[in-house]
Amino acid sequence: MKNHVTVGVDGSDESRTAARWAAHEALLRQVPLRLVHAVDWLLDPVLPGVGPQSADTWADRAVTEAAEELRGRHPNLQITTRCPTGRPAAALAAEAADSALLVLGSRGLGGLTGFLVGSVALSAVAATDTPVVLVRSTDERQEAASDSAPGTGFGTGAGTGAGTGAGIVVGVDIQEACDRVLTFAFEEAERRGCRLQVVHSWKMPPAYGYVPLFDSDSERDIERSVTRTVEDMLLPWRHKFPAVDVTTRVSRGSAGERLLHASRGAALVVVGRRLRHSPLGPHLGPVAHAVLHHAAAPVAIVAHP
Missing domain, CATH: 3.40.50.620 (HUPs)
Structure with a gap:
């Protein structure tokens, strides 16, 4: 074990x-x-x-x-x-x-x-x-604040990371298996007694770029459909971790940018990476790479199939 x-x-x-x-x-x-x-x-x-x-x-x-x-x-x-x-x-x-x-x-x-x-x-x-x-x-003032915080000893600053006042952000992809990523994120939120925000971003299918007068109602229909898919994905974890306060943020745009925006002030950002061994060296994927290099909060990288 x-x-x-x-x-x-x-x-x-x-x-x-x-x-x-x-x-x-x-x-x-x-x-x-x-x-x-x-x-x-x-x-x-x-x-x-x-x-x-x-x-x-x-x-x-x-x-x-x-x-x-x-x-x-x-x-x-x-x-x-x-x-x-x-x-x-x-x-x-x-x-x-x-x-x-x-x-x-x-x-x-x-x-x-x-x-x-x-x-x-x-x-x-x-x-x-x-x-x-x-x-x-981080600087010593942030660390001193985190050490003096009650309970677990975590403050809410993003530098040292964990705090009951600061939530956890996790990025999910509905096109991939996210079991390991979600399990890690829910367990971390449960340990801290903090909120968990699940973030997913989506893009219009390439074919729609050729439609000169795209119906905005169709875009809203796609977003509602994607949101339902994300909520369905989360159901097993909501049942397993009923004490975790979960919110979802589904929006159109760049996954990396949306995660970075959501991560401001977070205790921890959780992202996945595909399990693959490249002869050309480390490969994390564009979303994990962007979050790892630009998020102010600690970043957890969770490998998944």
Whole structure:
């Protein structure tokens, strides 16, 4: 059973923010937290002064300092540390294999510019079937506010992410199976006791572009039909999670833009990615890519068939 949360740490501000978010998530799930730092032996030819012994010391210090800080904040949280050897993305993906969730940090570029998502994070997302959450770096004032909030310890700010006052946003595609994505989103909303907003966007069939005088009533009929399809899709989860307050937003337009708009002030944005292994490298799909790089809130990427 996957009964712990894993977070990658490397001593950076981004990884420390991710570790704090992951600690809160582990507390919500009532599971242990695992801190992981991958020791990359290939650093040696790139950085001549960093040999195997120095890399080991660096790794030990990164996980030890992170663990000490989190134990000070959350004395009842069970924390373990690991320093596997290997390329970071592959090592993180291997550690995620028996985890319920992998959490990684990413540098925020401010405002609506969004994430600076490195190759390690993208490769780790593409290499694992485990849900991955990317957490933006934030300032200490936001983190202090989140730590002082009552209940779960989450504030409502989008930086550190989870708060009972801030809802969860999930994007769905009626043309694909979204079971894993919806289950993850509903479970997260239930844990936090927060609202869940389901977002779907649609576009007119290409053939309608050739109709010079398109009837607006037909457009409204299509939107009503799409809305009914989304509501039908949600019925099993509404029955399974009756305590979750669910709203739907169905609109015409770009899926990425609609999700980004809905995600403002959210605690977490949940999107899916197709399970596929491309020889050309990581492939997330245009919607996941847009949300991952531009959402201010933490973003959960959930793999699905």
